Amino acid sequence: MSTSIGNLSADNHVKARIDRQFENMSPALQKAAAWLRKNTYKAVFMSIKDIALAAEVSDATVHRLCSVLGYSGFNELKKDLKADELSLRTLRRLEKNLEAPPSSFMQKAIEIELQNLQQTFTPELESSLHEAADMLISARRVYVVGWRMTLSVAHSLYYQLHLVFGNAVLIPSATEITEHLAFIGEDDVLLAMHFPRYSRIITQTVDEAKELGARCIIMTDSPLAPSFSRSDAALVAATDSPGFLDSYVTPLLISQLLIQLIALKQPDQIKAQLRKQEQLFEDFGMFRP
Missing domain, CATH: 3.40.50.10490 (Glucose-6-phosphate isomerase like protein; domain 1)
Structure with missing residues (x-):
C-alpha cells in the first residue's frame, strides 16, 4: 500500500514515475528525465524552455516527457514537483546527512x-x-x-x-x-x-x-x-x-x-x-x- 502525503501518494511522486518509466524512454527522454530527477527544486521555478536548455534537449522532448510520466501537461507536472519538494522534507534531509556525515559537524553548521x-x-x-x-x-x-x-x-x-x-x-x-x-x-x-x-x-x-x-x-x-x-x-x-x-x-x-x-x-x-x-x-x- 502506498503512503499518502498530502494529496500525493508515494507511488505518484515525480521521481517514482521517472524510475518506473526510465528503462522504456528514448535517449533524449532519459536525458531530460535524469536532469529533472536531479533538479526538482530548480524545475519548480523554470519554464519548459528553461528546462530544455538546462537538460540540453528540445522543448518538444520536455513536452513528451510530461506525457510519458502521465501528466496532461507541464503545469500539472510542476504542481507535483512542488508537492515532491515539500513532502518528507525533514526525512529526506536526514537521509542525505546520514549518507555523508561531515567530518566536523560544527564546522559544517x-x-x-x-x-x-x-x-x-x-x-x-x-x-x-x-x-x-x-x-x-x-x-x-x-x-x-x-x-x-x-x-x-x-x-x-x-x-x-x-x-x-x-x-x-x-x-x-x-x-x-x-x-x-x-x-x-x-x-x-x-x-x-x-x-x-x-x-x-x-x-x-x-x-x-x-x-x-x-x-x-x-x-x-x-x-x-x-x-x-x-x-x-x-x-x-x-x-x-x-x-x-x-x-x-x-x-x-x-x-x-x-x-x-x-x-x-x-x-x-x-x-x-x-x-x-x-x-x-x-x-x-x-x-x-
Whole structure:
C-alpha cells in the first residue's frame, strides 16, 4: 500500500514515475528525465524552455516527457514537483546527512549558516525590510502569527514590537485564529511566519486578512510559499541546515534588523518609549542594581 502525503501518494511522486518509466524512454527522454530527477527544486521555478536548455534537449522532448510520466501537461507536472519538494522534507534531509556525515559537524553548521546569510542578505531584502518597517510603523495593530518551529521568530518579533509600540498581538495557536481575525481591519498589519511545510491555516489566515483589508507581511524561505504572491512585503530567508530540521538563525537575524530599522526611522518615539520602560523597571524593582 502506498503512503499518502498530502494529496500525493508515494507511488505518484515525480521521481517514482521517472524510475518506473526510465528503462522504456528514448535517449533524449532519459536525458531530460535524469536532469529533472536531479533538479526538482530548480524545475519548480523554470519554464519548459528553461528546462530544455538546462537538460540540453528540445522543448518538444520536455513536452513528451510530461506525457510519458502521465501528466496532461507541464503545469500539472510542476504542481507535483512542488508537492515532491515539500513532502518528507525533514526525512529526506536526514537521509542525505546520514549518507555523508561531515567530518566536523560544527564546522559544517557554520559553513551552511554563512551560506544562508549570503543568499539572504541581498538588495531585494533591504528594500523589503524598508517596506515592512513602514507598514509596521503606520499600523493600528500588528497581528503576529507563527507556530511550531517558527514560534521562536514570531514571539521574538511580537515582544520587540509590543515593547516599542504597544500594539502587537501574538496569535498563540491555530485554534484562536478566528477570534483574532474578527477584529482585524484596514489599518492593521498581519505579520506571518510561513515556512515549510507551509501550513494551510497560515495561507487561509493571510487570504482572510487580505479580504478584510489588512496589509500582510510574510517571512518565508522561498517564493514557493503559497502566501508569497498575496503579501504586501515578503522577507525571504534561507533556512538550510546540516540537521533534519530547518535553521531559523537567519529569520531571527532579520527580525532583529527589522526592529533596528524601525528605531532608525522613529528614533524619538522609540527613545521615549524605552525611557518609560526603564522607569517602570526601576519602579517595580524588577532587576538587581
